[in-house]
Amino acid sequence: MKNADPFIKASQSPSHLIIAGRTPSKVAQCINLLKAQHPTVDYRSLIVDLSSQKSVRAAAAKVLSWADVPTIDIVINSAGIMGIAERTLSEDGIEMHFATNHIGHWLLTCSIMPKLIKAAEKNPKGTTRVVNVSSASPMFSNMRWSDINFDKLSKDLPEAEQPNYAVNEMWGYRDVQNKSYVGLEGYNQSKIANVLFGIGANKRLYEKYGILTLALHPGVIPTELGRNFPKENLAAIEAMSVSGLFTYKTRGAGASTSLVAALDPKLGPGETRNGQENYGAYLDDCQISDKARPGAVGSAEGERLWKLSEELVKEKFEW
Numbered sequence: 001m002k003n004a005d006p007f008i009k010a011s012q013s014p015s016h017l018i019i020a021g022r023t024p025s026k027v028a029q030c031i032n033l034l035k036a037q038h039p040t041v042d043y044r045s046l047i048v049d050l051s052s053q054k055s056v057r058a059a060a061a062k063v064l065s066w067a068d069v070p071t072i073d074i075v076i077n078s079a080g081i082m083g084i085a086e087r088t089l090s091e092d093g094i095e096m097h098f099a100t101n102h103i104g105h106w107l108l109t110c111s112i113m114p115k116l117i118k119a120a121e122k123n124p125k126g127t128t129r130v131v132n133v134s135s136a137s138p139m140f141s142n143m144r145w146s147d148i149n150f151d152k153l154s155k156d157l158p159e160a161e162q163p164n165y166a167v168n169e170m171w172g173y174r175d176v177q178n179k180s181y182v183g184l185e186g187y188n189q190s191k192i193a194n195v196l197f198g199i200g201a202n203k204r205l206y207e208k209y210g211i212l213t214l215a216l217h218p219g220v221i222p223t224e225l226g227r228n229f230p231k232e233n234l235a236a237i238e239a240m241s242v243s244g245l246f247t248y249k250t251r252g253a254g255a256s257t258s259l260v261a262a263l264d265p266k267l268g269p270g271e272t273r274n275g276q277e278n279y280g281a282y283l284d285d286c287q288i289s290d291k292a293r294p295g296a297v298g299s300a301e302g303e304r305l306w307k308l309s310e311e312l313v314k315e316k317f318e319w
Helices: 004-010 024-037 053-065 096-111 113-120 165-170 183-209 224-228 231-242 251-263 299-313
Strands: 016-021 042-047 074-077 128-133 211-217 271-273 276-279 282-284
Touching: 016 024, 024 042, 042 053, 053 096, 053 113, 074 096, 074 251, 096 113, 096 183, 096 299, 113 128, 113 183, 113 211, 128 183, 128 251, 165 183, 183 211, 183 299, 211 251, 224 231, 251 282, 276 299
Parallel strands: 016 042, 074 128, 128 211, 211 282
Antiparallel strands: 271 276
16 A cells, blocks of 8 residues: 555556555555545555455455456555464465465456456556565575475475575574474565466466566565564564664655566566576566576476465466
């Protein structure tokens, strides 16, 4: 929701803007603030709990029912949770970060895809877009393919799936090898999935319909995202900031890479460059980034995630 104002300005006032969120009062507040600045836009409220497949399907059905909104040009998937201290499963039995940050966005986007396909019929190729707000996680972390729900001890995973122990130490986690779950790893896995989602989507939708999906790291922004972290992790985050390991961005600056991903006409679905697959599918600081680990931008991994997502929602999408 916080990305909406700069998006409206950059896109020269869309005819419709759907503001989605879990809390009705916050969605209403956001719409009221936007109306004061951009009164000519038609705003729609969409209440959805991304951790619940039932809620996501109901929200998608509502969007599809809006006859006066026949097309959707751009989807920005930016909701998320981070740092849940204890392993928590969604009502669908999926680890909560993965359920909310990936599966919810994936299911909602796939479910409303008919309206994006309709938009793509009249738009130049690549300008109908899905933008997934990821993080820096693809640069240093791994997917936990054999243990999506964090049942196994980290040390018992295949080496390629084990956490980056040094990074976890920096974030204030200890003895990660002998733990099955740490909150940072739940978040990291879901954020890699945001990138792989786009790679799988581009295979299915870019050449056939001209729909482009991109992912990005918005930078480190002081928001409520980290409110679930225990105090020792918050202290470690502050220490990293003080030491200069990262610099906070304002919310406006943080939204800038999302705007580039949504609107820059020069972007495409990615290519193999210098041995990296899908170079162009992941952006950082308003530029294409080559810093993602191979497993976070691989075509085979994109397919693997797509099939896993279909299994977890018990539905296949054919367009």
